[in-house]
Amino acid sequence: xxxxxxxxxxxxxxxxxxxxxxxxxxxxxxxxSRVPLASAAxxxxxxENAREAQPAWAAVNPQRRARVMMKFVELxxxxxxxxANLLAREHGKTVPxxxxxxxxxxxxxxxxxxxxHLLKGEYTTDAGPGIDLYSLRQPLGVVAGITPxxxxxxxxxxxxxxxxxxxxxxxxxxxxxxPGVPLRLAELMIEAGLPAGVLNVVNGDKEAVDALLDDxxxxxxxxxxxTPIAEYIYARGCAHGKRVQCFGGAKNHMVIMPDADLDxxxxxxxxxxxxxxxxxxxxxSVAVPVGEATANALIEKLIPRVESxxxxxxxxxxxxxxxxxxxxxxxxxxxxxxIGVSEGAKLLVDGRGFSLQGYENGFYMGGCLFDRVxxxxxxxxxxxxxxxxxxxxxxxxxxxLRLCNDHEYGNGVAIYTRDxxxxxxxxxxxxxxxxxxxxxxxxxxxxxxxxxxxxxSFGDLNQHGPDAVRFYTKTKTVTSRWPSGVKEGxxxxxxxxx
Ligand code: NAD
Numbered sequence: 001x002x003x004x005x006x007x008x009x010x011x012x013x014x015x016x017x018x019x020x021x022x023x024x025x026x027x028x029x030x031x032x033s034r035v036p037l038a039s040a041a042x043x044x045x046x047x048e049n050a051r052e053a054q055p056a057w058a059a060v061n062p063q064r065r066a067r068v069m070m071k072f073v074e075l076x077x078x079x080x081x082x083x084a085n086l087l088a089r090e091h092g093k094t095v096p097x098x099x100x101x102x103x104x105x106x107x108x109x110x111x112x113x114x115x116x117h118l119l120k121g122e123y124t125t126d127a128g129p130g131i132d133l134y135s136l137r138q139p140l141g142v143v144a145g146i147t148p149x150x151x152x153x154x155x156x157x158x159x160x161x162x163x164x165x166x167x168x169x170x171x172x173x174x175x176x177x178x179p180g181v182p183l184r185l186a187e188l189m190i191e192a193g194l195p196a197g198v199l200n201v202v203n204g205d206k207e208a209v210d211a212l213l214d215d216x217x218x219x220x221x222x223x224x225x226x227t228p229i230a231e232y233i234y235a236r237g238c239a240h241g242k243r244v245q246c247f248g249g250a251k252n253h254m255v256i257m258p259d260a261d262l263d264x265x266x267x268x269x270x271x272x273x274x275x276x277x278x279x280x281x282x283x284x285s286v287a288v289p290v291g292e293a294t295a296n297a298l299i300e301k302l303i304p305r306v307e308s309x310x311x312x313x314x315x316x317x318x319x320x321x322x323x324x325x326x327x328x329x330x331x332x333x334x335x336x337x338x339i340g341v342s343e344g345a346k347l348l349v350d351g352r353g354f355s356l357q358g359y360e361n362g363f364y365m366g367g368c369l370f371d372r373v374x375x376x377x378x379x380x381x382x383x384x385x386x387x388x389x390x391x392x393x394x395x396x397x398x399x400x401l402r403l404c405n406d407h408e409y410g411n412g413v414a415i416y417t418r419d420x421x422x423x424x425x426x427x428x429x430x431x432x433x434x435x436x437x438x439x440x441x442x443x444x445x446x447x448x449x450x451x452x453x454x455x456x457s458f459g460d461l462n463q464h465g466p467d468a469v470r471f472y473t474k475t476k477t478v479t480s481r482w483p484s485g486v487k488e489g490x491x492x493x494x495x496x497x498x
Contacts, residue, residue: 002033004179006042006203007186009049010196017042021176021205026092026323027313029361035176038204043171043211046200050142050169051217053197058139058167062116065165069112071192072161076106079188083181087153088314090178092323092363093276095314098153102181105157107446108464112165118469119166128497131481137473139167140219140243144212146233147182148225149175149325150279150385156182158450159222160199162468164189168219172201173212175225177325179203213237220472222463223247224281226383227409227455234458245459245471249383250411250452253286253392254440255400255426258294260416264438266301268416272440273389274309274367277321281456282412282434282441285384286373287391288400295393299348299371306349306367306389313359323363324386330363333386337368340379340390346371351387375403383409397422405431411452414440433457 004023005012015036023033038046057065076083080102087098119137127133145159152174160170174182179201186201202208212218213236220243223233227248237244254272256265272284287302289295312319324330334352341347351366365387373380373390380390394400404413414436415426423437433452436442444450444465451462461467 001031004033004035004183004203006036006038006046007183007201008046008197009053009200010190012183015042015203023090023177023179024326024363025089026325026363027089027315028359029327029363033180035179035203037176038202038208038211040207040211043202043204043208044215046171046202047142047212047215047217049197050171050200053195054139054142054167054169057164057169057195057198060167062119065167066113066115068189068193069109069115069161069165072189073106073109073113075188075192076102076109079184083153083184086184087178087181088322090180091149091152092314092325093279094312094319094322095317097276097321098314101151102153104151104443105154105161108158109161111446111464112161115165115469118466119473127479128481130483131479133477133479135475135477137166137469138476139473142169142171142217143220143222143472144171144173144218146173146209146212146221146223146225147175149177150276150281152178152181153185155224156185158464158468162464163222163472164194164198166469166472168472169198170200171212171218172199173204173208174201176203176205209233210236213242214240216240218242220244222471224463230458231455243471245461245463246457247281247451247463248456248458249409250281250283250456251286251381251383251407251409252282252284252412252414253288253404253407254284254414254416255394255404256287256289256294256298257397257415257417257419257422258291259418260294261418262294262297262301265298265416266305268414268440269302269389270305270309272414274306274321274387277324277365278387279324279385280441282443284414284440285388285390286380286403287389288394288403289391290394290397290400292393295391299391302369302389302391303348306369309367309387311354311356311364311366313356313362321387324365325363327363329385330365333365333384333388336379336382336384336386337388340370340373340377343377343379345373345377345379345390375406381408397426401426401429405429408455409452410454411456412436412442414438414442
């Protein structure tokens with residue numbers, strides 16, 4: 001069994017707390033690694049290291065910082081296969097899906113190559129008599145990212161690429177469930193030319209997170225994970241005067257209008273509901289067909305597709321999805337299905353008993369499909385994060401829209417229709433941060449921003465795109481004048497341009 005490390009000051013550092021988490025191979029159920037869980041003292045050492053490295057990095061001109069990102073992109077492409085294999089083994093998703101995880105992070109690194117342009121300030125000459133006014137963006141200092149298990153490449157890159165390109169030093173606290181790829185990404189950044197100490201990876205759990213939240217040298221914290229932890233981190237980080245953005249859980253609806261192409265809608269629901277075993281914050285977990293006829297026709301198409309999903313090991317290129325991340329998570333998903341049955345939802349396809357020959361100890365779950373799910377049920381209200389799709393029937397468009405708007409989460413949503421007017425009305429009135437029109441997983445590209453609404457997000461700026469540059473920098477505005485000769489004397493009145 002391999003003992004993993006932290007990555008501090010440009011090298012691997014053994015954990016000294018004596019506490020470890022188990023790292024699994026979800027496709028077989030084996031324990032493959034011991035993940036060190038940092039103590040508060042180990043976190044502090046990493047922060048001090050980053051604090052020392054940051055001023056010199058901030059002084060590197062933005063074009064040179066951009067060249068590190070350029071090289072990093074090249075190295076990610078070089079090592080894509082090896083990274084995807086490692087990611088799939090630790091997480092459980094299939095190798096092609098793991099490549100997507102890396103690619104969507106790589107695209108944010110590509111965006112950061114434009115950082116010299118993104119950091120340009122504003123300038124007004126002669127804003128007053130002989131007065132010039134300009135603004136500039138400066139890095140915050142040392143910042144931290146705390147990331148979830150489900151995108152172990154993409155989300156760390158969404159955080160550290162913009163932060164570092166803007167001149168900050170970064171402490172990444174990845175999920176303790178799959179830290180192998182984050183550690184490898186830190187090595188690649190060093191190979192790309194990043195000075196030691198600018199990107200550090202500290203493995204850990206609540207103790208490490210609390211140490212980061214309380215550390216006076218950490219200026220900003222970016223978090224992605226479940227809503228209760230997002231809310232906790234937001235409150236504790238803000239109480240310590242930090243800039244904090246936290247992205248939480250989801251329950252994404254897809255509305256299917258009577259005029260939708262039902263074959264397209266079925267394909268979309270199968271991919272977005274069951275891909276990555278449903279362990280995506282942008283997975284569709286609730287289908288909302290409008291009208292009984294639409295619902296009946298949709299269900300008829302969905303049942304055989306859910307029954308014939310190919311669940312396989314992460315290494316099987318023909319698998320639709322692989323195992324879930326841990327045995328504990330598998331049991332949680334199964335118990336949600338039990339709850340749905342006891343709440344009176346109609347279980348049309350039951351994947352609870354699924355077992356894969358030759359991989360009997362792996363964390364596999366067959367696809368489940370519920371019909372007649374209603375808003376009072378826990379399986380409707382709570383995030384299951386597994387291969388379980390609920391159908392919640394709506395009488396008409398307004399009822400469907402109200403379902404999306406009344407749900408406490410507001411990460412993503414989609415509508416399937418052939419009618420532009422309906423789609424436009426839906427996009428305008430839906431109370432959700434990311435909307436797909438005939439697109440089931442509307443994750444915005446790197447040069448837009450990503451963020452949900454309501455209890456899917458805490459804080460006021462989104463991830464990646466221009467918002468990331470705002471989040472990881474502070475604005476300074478300089479008013480300057482070089483008077484010669486004339487002495488105006490002291491003024492006791494607020495200066496105006498009257
Ligand atoms: P999680 O909340 O269990 O863990 C996320 C991070 O928080 C990990 O690094 C973990 O070590 C840390 N953590 C866990 N418990 C903690 C505690 N008590 N105190 C301090 N830190 C703690 O989430 P997860 O299971 O790793 O990821 C799945 C969740 O993430 C889902 O809810 C999913 O919807 C959400 N997610 C959201 C987005 C988004 O952008 N909105 C994207 C991906 C995942």
